[in-house]
Amino acid sequence: MSFSYSQKLPTPQEIKDEFPLPEELKKIKLERDKEIADVFTGKSDKFLVIVGPCSADNEEAVVDYVNRLAKVNDKVNDKIILIPRIYTNKPRTTGEGYKGITSQPDPEGETDFKAGLIAMRHMHIRAIKETGLTAADEMLYPENWGYVDDILSYVAIGARSVEDQQHRMTASGFDVPAGMKNPTSGYLTVMMNSIYAAQHPHSFTYRGYEVSTNGNPLAHCVLRGAQNKNGRNIPNYHYEDLSLVEQLYAENPGIMNPAVIVDSNHNNSGKMYKEQIRIVKEVLRSREHSNSIKKLVKGVMIESYIKEGSQKIGEGIYGKSITDPCLGWADTEELIYKIADLC
Template identity: 65%
Template sequence: MSFTFVKEIPSPEQICREYPLSPNSVRIKKERDAEIARVFTGESDKFLVIVGPCSADNEDSVCDYISRLVPVQEKVKDKVILIPRIYTNKPRTTGEGYKGIVHQPDPEKKPDLLQGLIAMRKMHIRAIEESGLTPADEMLYPSNWSYLSDILSYVAVGARSVENQEHRLTVSGCDVPVGMKNPTSGDLSVMLNSIIAAQGHHTFIYRHWEVKTDGNPLAHAILRGAVNKHGNAIPNYHYEELQLLLEKYQETNLVNPAAIVDANHANSDKRYQEQVRIAKEVLHSRRHSKDIHDLVKGLMIESYLESGCQKIGNGNHIYGKSITDPCLGWEESERLIYEIAESC
C-alpha cells in the first residue's frame, strides 16, 4: 500500500541535452509553429488535419507513416496543414492495458519509464528530421511536457484530464496551440472553463519550482463526442452542436475562439470508418455557415498504415496496425486528405 521508488528519472534538461534537436529542426519548428498559430488567430484560412495513429507504439512504423504524409502535404500545402499525431501516452479508463511508449518502449515487454522517455523523444526527433513535419502529442502527464516542449507544435488535453487543475495551469504556460477536449459527459461549460483557465495567467508549483505563466491565447476546444449514463455514444460534430459551441464562446471573453473536431472516439462510437463521413459533414457545415467556417479550424483523424486494430501479446504483430483504438488505413486516409483539401 505504499510507493516503491524504483529509479530516479533524469530531468528534462538532462534528456534534452543528450537527445537534442538539430539546428535545422529548430528552424522548422519555429516556422511551423508560426504558421499553425496564424490559423488559430484567424490570420490564415488554412485548415488543420491532425492525423496519425491512436497510439505511437513503434518508431519504425510511425515514422514510415509520417514519411508518407510528406508528398501529400506538398500537394495540399496551399489549403491544408498536416500535423502528425505522435501520441506517446495512452490514457486507460480502468488503468489497465497498454499505456503508451512512455510506459512500454516495447509493448510486449514490461514497463521501463526511463527508456520510455528516451524512446518518446527519439521518435519525435526522428519524425521531424525525416519529414519536416512537427508533431502533436497528448498531455496525459503535465510533468512530462518539459521533455517535449521544444518539439511539439500541437498538444491535446484528453476528456478525462480536462477538469484537472494541473493540466489547465500547465497549458497556460505552453507556447503552442493546445486543444482542450470536452469531458466524457459532453458538458461544454467544463471544456470552456478549462480554456478560460488555460488562457489565464497563474502562479503554481511545477516540477519542484514556483512558476508564473503568461496564459496561452491559443488554447481552444476539441469536440470528441460524449457518453451518456447508459454508456451510449453521443456525437457533437453536427451543425447544431457547432452552432451551440459558437454561442457558448460568444458568452465568454475568450480570445481566438476556435474548435477542432475529433472524428473518432465518441463522435464515431469508435467505428473508425465513419471518420470519412464525419469529416465530410463538418466540411459541409463550414461551407454552409461563415461563422462555423471561422470557428472550426481543423479535424483530428486516427489513421495508421493498416486499417482496424489488433491485440498484443500473441506474437503475431502486424506492422503498422493499431494496438489500441481502430484506425483508418493509409489508402483511405490519403484519399480523405485530398478530399478535405478540395472542400476547403
C-alpha cells in the first residue's frame, strides 16, 4: 500500500473536550474578535500588527514572547491591536524540514500528530490565559480548523495554499478574518479570486460530511512579495503596489470590506529580517501620503522572536527561530512604539 496508517487521530470535539477553553477566555476571544473585525469593516481606525515567531516551536519561549508583547500592548492599544503570531504549522517549499509543532511537538523528535494537536492547543490556551491576547495562526491543513476555531482571532492562508479550492472554501466558513496571501508567482488576480471565493457561500465535503458555509466577509489580501522565473525577489509593498491593489478591489464590486495587510518579511524582504523595520516604515509613509491607501492598509505582519536571526535545530538557543530568521525583541519593541507614533 502507498499509505501507511500510523494512528487514528482524535476528532476536534474530543480534543476540545479534553482541553476546553474556559468560559472567561471565551469572553476575551469574543471581545478581541469584535475589536479586530471592526478594523476590517471600517468601524475602527486602529492599526493591526500581527507579530511573532516564524514558527511557534517551543511553548515556554513562545508564551514568554507573548507576555512581553502584552506589556507593550498595554501602552499602545489606543492606536494598535497587537495579534501574536503563534504559527503551529510550517509550510515547506520542498516538503522537507520542520513542519511545526502540530506535526512535530519536539523539533528533534519524531512526527506525532496526536501529541502535536494537544501541544498546539495547550500553547494557544496558555497564551490567552496569561496575556489576554488571542493569536493568529496559518491554516496549512484545512481539516484541522475544528481544533482551533474557538481559540484563533486571525488566520492566514499561505502563498502555496491560496489557489487550493479546499482552503478557499474552508476559509468561507471562518468567523474571523482570513488573510489570503498572494501566491509565490505574485499574480494578484489569483489572490483576488481567492478573496472573492472565501467571501461567498459554498457547499462541499469536509471531514466526512457534506457542509455549507455562509461566506466570510472579513477575507482580505496579504501582500508578501513574490519571485520571478529566475527565483529573484519581487517586493510588492511599495506605494504603486498598494495603489494597484486598491484598483483591483474597485474592479471587483463583489468583494466586501477592501483591506490589505502587508507582510514585511518573506519575498518582500528577501528574508533579510532587519529590512522589516524599513519596510514597515515605508508602508506607514504610504498611508500618510494617501487617505485612500490609509483606509485600505489595515496592518502589517512582522516575524519576530526573543533572539534575532535563526538557528539550526538542536542548537538550543532559547527564543531563537529554527526556521526563517526573525527580528529580535529589542528591535521589535522599538518598532511597535514607532508604529504607534506614526498611526
